[in-house]
Amino acid sequence: MSWKAVHQFVPRFARGDAVGSHVAWIRDHLRSRGCHSEIFVGTENEETAAETFYLQQIDHHVRSTADTLLLYHVAQASPCAQFLLERTEPLALVFHNFTPPELLMHWDSSVAFELLKARDQLGDLVERSIFAICDSDFNARVLNEFGRVDSCVIPLPVEATRSFEPAGGQTPIILFVGRVAPNKGIHDLVTALPILRRRLPEVRLRVVGAPTTELYDQALEGLIDALDLSEVVSLTGWVDEEQLEREYQEASVFCTLSDHEGFGVPLVEAMARGIPVVAYENTAISQTVGDAGLLLTSKKPPVVAAALERALTDGALIKRLSDSGHRRSSAFAPHKIACALDQALFQVDFHED
């Protein structure tokens, strides 16, 4: 099908988060192909309001024709879902997956219930969609549990910009980038530090990402205090792109012990810069990292500490992880992802039953 217009719908559009960056990239790519493309949101965000329209305004801003496709980014519950179910235009999904509610229930029941709602919505959306794009094989398998729909796997694009230099005599810095949420396993990383510091007393941990729930923030800060790590762990909060780049440049190793990832953009960003990666193997992490990182099967503090110690001190391993990661990140180069996206959107015929 040759779509003349592909309009994207997203619950909320924010610059700097993985979904937001993906949405903006798709819009720019489609426009560069001469395709009409706008972004519609379920909840408006002041910072990006100039780039988006509220979803109810669609008929004021675009004229739908038979060759208009609506593309919905599924990542959380949103009024977009009900709105799109009532539209007549062909609908396709970009499935980013969502955190299993049980991982958040203790911490923020309202978010957990929203996620349950998102799961309910997804079943109807799948039934209504003509095809779906998933970030990873793992996400494709999850989507398949909600119903049958033609789907293809297209990862998120990440530019490879190698910048990593081994720390040498400098302070070894462990970097985590992502939302500060209970399912991201940041507390597991913090818990490994007292063990790691017995061998590497100078080590520092930087947690770069926006907080999500107050209870988890309190818990994390309480844990850091209880383990006497306030001088060792820095929680930066949300940072802009410039600061994020600096964090990557100063990192000696990237580590995530997340319990659930549908893709893992920061992993690719770290690999693209040649930063050695240590990760807890689960969900889509092994598919994202591929053969290019140390994938742990346990999060026990002695194992995590031993892995980080190796990744910080073993020169040969650091070099190999860096080279391998950089090589792996080329699979997510924007021009390759663009080809795959074109193939999915414009060159494959999806037939409605």
Added chain:
Amino acid sequence: MSDSQSDASYFKEVVAEIEAEARRRSSSGEYPRALLRSLDEEFRRWVPDASLENGVEDTIRAIEAAAYVDPAVPVSSRTPMGRCVKWVVRRLTYFYHRHMAQQITALGIHITRPLRLLDASLKSVHRRLAALEDRLDVDAAVRSELVAGIPTFSSHEQFGEVLGAHFDKVPGRVLIGDLLEVQLLGTLRNEGVDIYGVASTDTSATEAVDVRHENLFDHLGDLQNESLGGFVLCGIPDRGSVNEQLRVFRLLLSKCKTGAAVAVIVVHPETWAAQLGPVAADLLHGRPMHAETWSYLLAREDASEVTVIEASDSSYCLVTANLP
């Protein structure tokens, strides 16, 4: 082999080395057990609503929060009239609500006070227990080196045929542990026994045999009661203290189904003492128990057909029995 494949196998090897190193450091006493346990527990204290895991502190906090009754009823309403009516009712009934609220709040405080005392007392016991564990673990690193130096006195493989017949008709899976070598496990699998191994140290296990690399006590702690069709206890009778030997035996018995078949492979105490030398014999916590002792323990459990078979070089004994 491509760069990617070669990296993949190299990184897998590194991860295996890391996991082995972590196990070695943990068992050598480099990380005090009290520290590891406190790391495990520290974060759980902060998990909301996980009172069973957190001890009683969170539960008490929740009771205290719930027991506080605010006598000031909310008066918000969609209409000004509604808000006004609610405000008047609140003013008129405030003396009554306050009286009730004070009594309920006082009751909550009285209920939680003994719980708080109990919690403080439990925490004090935990702290003392952790300190005691560390004190008992003195020179754990030395003992760990000595344990690592204990040779495997004889191959257990020669018991393969006898054990194959012994586990012929068992009511479930058979566990073998603590494994030092995988040959016996392989032999028993070939004999048709549905068996898996638990090894706290590295073994040259292949994918053909099911070996879980973890501490046997941890593994048994996670296992459901009455889930095993039988067990072969080895390793620990050669290396563990008497307390560890008896503890693992009790745990294994509790995990066995009715009619399970069991076996213990134990080094002859004299062979052990002769091979080890005086330093290790003095410093190690325990020494192997005689086959007669294992037979006695099994008989006390009303086990039937308790049999002792000696290895060809007399270094080891195999004790087999059937549980009632």
